[in-house]
Amino acid sequence: MKKINSLSVLLGLGLLSSVTSVNAETQVQVIAPSASQSVASESIEVAPSKELVSSSDSATIRAINSQLNSSKAVAQNVTSVSQLSDVRPTDWAFTALQSLVERYGCIAGYPDSTYRGNQATSRYEFAAGLNACLDKINEIISAGLADKVSQEDLATLQKLQEEFAAELATLRGRVDALDAKTAKLEAQQFSTTTKLSGLAFFNVTGVSGNNAVRTPEATSTPTTRTPNITMSGLVWLTLNTSFTGKDSLVTQLAVGNGNSPFNAYTPLNSGFFNSTGVPFTDQTSGAAANTFVLRELSYTFPVFEKASLVVGPRVNFYKYFDGIRFIYPWNTSFNSINNTLLSNAKRGAGAVFMTPLGNQFDFKVGYLSESNEFGPGPSGTSAASPSSGLFGGNNALTAELGFKPSDAFKLRLLYSRTNLASFGGGLVGGVGFTPSLPGTVAGANNAQSDVFAANFDWLLSKGFGLFGRYGYSTTNINLAIGGSSNVVTQTFQVGAAFPDLFKEGALGMVSFGMPFNFTSGKSSLISGAGDGGTQYDLEFSYVLPVTKNISLVPSFYTIFNANNFSSNPTIFVGNLQAVFSF
Structure with missing residues (x-):
């Protein structure tokens, strides 16, 4: 050539x-x-x-x-x-x-x-x-x-x-x-240090109707209610800012308009609103519908060699305590997203310290004073209110010890010391703001709870896992007339998860739980004790990824002995959710 x-x-x-x-x-x-x-x-x-x-x-x-x-x-x-x-x-x-x-x-x-x-x-x-x-x-x-x-x-x-x-x-x-x-x-450009991400949820929810149901109040009588099917939306917008590459300033805004049908059986004044039978994302995100609220504002930065500290006026409890790998906000209900006795400051002002302890253990401790988006605001029992402040309202000191011998298994042990402030003229308790005392007591100055909890999750194989929770709370109530009373509550949840069920990235889940059972002190309660019955929740959900950013999540709940009344009929809840992430 x-x-x-x-x-x-x-x-x-x-x-x-x-x-x-x-x-x-x-x-x-x-x-x-x-x-x-x-x-x-x-x-x-x-x-x-x-x-x-x-x-x-x-x-x-x-x-x-x-x-x-x-x-x-x-x-x-x-x-x-x-x-x-x-x-x-x-x-x-x-x-x-x-x-x-x-x-x-x-x-x-x-x-x-x-x-x-x-x-x-x-x-x-x-x-x-x-x-x-x-x-x-x-x-x-x-x-x-x-x-x-x-x-x-x-x-x-x-x-x-x-x-x-x-x-x-x-x-x-x-x-x-x-x-x-x-x-x-x-x-x-918008920012060289901040990343915007978001989640949007569409909910269509229905509940079995024509039920003569007693609401949680002790004086309630069976009343037939026929809630209509609802469609609602919720949006979380998160701005994540890093100044050093190792720190994180989280600013999260939220807006929603959900009022789930089961709330017809748990009205706001019962203390059990947004609990039983309510998908976690079927909510308003604040005290009023269609109003933007500051859902989270916190700053995380490293301390010492491997530890980190989270501080802020609105720290999200769910992100740091009582987590289970199979449970997300969009495949569970308010009763199942975390232990029903934790925490009196689901989003609060304060700090959380986190550190590993060797290769298999980790430790977290945090103090949070109530400052959540559903709260009464600066004039009520909020950390931002001069009348209660950082230490005078509802608050909780929580510690968690985690044990992880392998990537497949983790056990968590928790203890929480909580203070409960009175509201509404001497009322203490209620699922919404003081879950350590789910029931409501009248004529009280304040109360203190000791909560002991544990949970685990275990991925036995690529397509099958187990999880469970248990909680025990004892609450001492200081009465306005002098003296005190004591209420003891327990809760549990067990479940199975099926990762990649029918499709890669999908997740099937079934759980059975007892959200709150009062083992003593029922006579002190004006709401929540029922007639001696015990409520049980059976939940099914399936997360089906449609695309990388869109999922469909059908869920079905069965509520036995609703509101702890054995005379209440079994109630069924169906929910179809569309989840958009960006």
């Missing part, structure tokens, strides 16, 4: 004329060795700056974009011509290609290790390749290796520069325009 100058093969053969394409045999994929050249070989979606590229060049730039965007594959570096599976030693340009790879590094192949020499090229693609090889040879000369470049190759390059001067100028102007546009975007 006749020896042919390598650069002539790549850059000269048939292209010194003014034609706009070359013979397929001369097609070469080239690699851009610098950042600027890499930018030049990609599609530009924004219009070039008029100051840097004249309007007469716009058609040329569009043509360049059209040509460079026609190939879907991304070129890959090669260090030897033997890496190109469709190039053979008998090919007429084999020696030239081999020289280009070994001497100049201007050749690239496709991801499937092919060279595709039969593809045609355009003058614009050729100009981009020429620009890349010019830069590579300049690098060689700048490195003091000018003797590695032959005079014949330099002469060829000079001719090609003259022939393709217009295309090269357009390419460089395009890069300059892109640099200017990038600088402008960086100067005007």
Whole structure:
């Protein structure tokens, strides 16, 4: 085979004329060795700056974009011509290609290790390749290796520069325009430190009707209620800001309009609103519907070598305590998202300290004073209120010890000391704000609870897991007339999970629980004790990922002995949820 100058093969053969394409045999994929050249070989979606590229060049730039965007594959570096599976030693340009790879590094192949020499090229693609090889040879000369470049190759390059001067100028102007546009975007972007993410939930919920149900109040009488099917929405918008790369400032806004049908059987004044039979995301997100609230505001930063500290006026308890790997906000109810006796400050003002203890243990301790989005606000028992403050309202000091002998199993032991402030003229307790005492007591000054809890989750195989919880609370109530009374409550939940059920990324779950059973002190309660019956909840849910960002979640709940009244009928709840993440 006749020896042919390598650069002539790549850059000269048939292209010194003014034609706009070359013979397929001369097609070469080239690699851009610098950042600027890499930018030049990609599609530009924004219009070039008029100051840097004249309007007469716009058609040329569009043509360049059209040509460079026609190939879907991304070129890959090669260090030897033997890496190109469709190039053979008998090919007429084999020696030239081999020289280009070994001497100049201007050749690239496709991801499937092919060279595709039969593809045609355009003058614009050729100009981009020429620009890349010019830069590579300049690098060689700048490195003091000018003797590695032959005079014949330099002469060829000079001719090609003259022939393709217009295309090269357009390419460089395009890069300059892109640099200017990038600088402008960086100067005007939302933030260099903050990332926005969000979750949106659509809920359609129905409950079996025509039920003569007694509500949780001790004086209630069976009343027939027929709640209609509802459709509601909830949105959480989270701004996550990092100043050092190791810290995190979380600002979360929420808005919703849900009032789930089962709330017809647990009215607000009963103390059990948004508990039994209510999907966790079927809520208003605040005291009023369709009103934005500050759901979370906290700052996490490292302390010591491996520990971290979370501080803020609104820290989310669920993120740090009593977690179970299979339970998410969108596949569970208010009664099942965490232990029903935890915590009196589901979002509170304070701090949480977290640290590993060796390879298998971890420890968390936190103090949170009630400051949640459903609370009465600055004038009530909130950490932001001067009347209660950080230490005078509902608050909880919680500690958790975790044991994780393997990635498949984790056990958590918790203790929480809680203080309960009175509200509404001497009332203490209620699921909403003081779950350590789910029932309500009248004529009280305040109360204190000791809560002991444990949970575990265990992934026995890739497609099957178990989980469970138990909680025990004893509450001492200081009465306004003097003296005190004591209420003891317990709760449990057991369940099974089925990861990747029917589809990768899906999750099936079934759980059975007793949300609150008062074992002593029932006579002190004006709400929650029922008639001696014990409520049980049976829940089924299935998370079906439709796309990477959209899931459908059907759920079905069965409530036995609702509100601890054995005389209440069994109630059924159905929910279909669409979850959008971004």
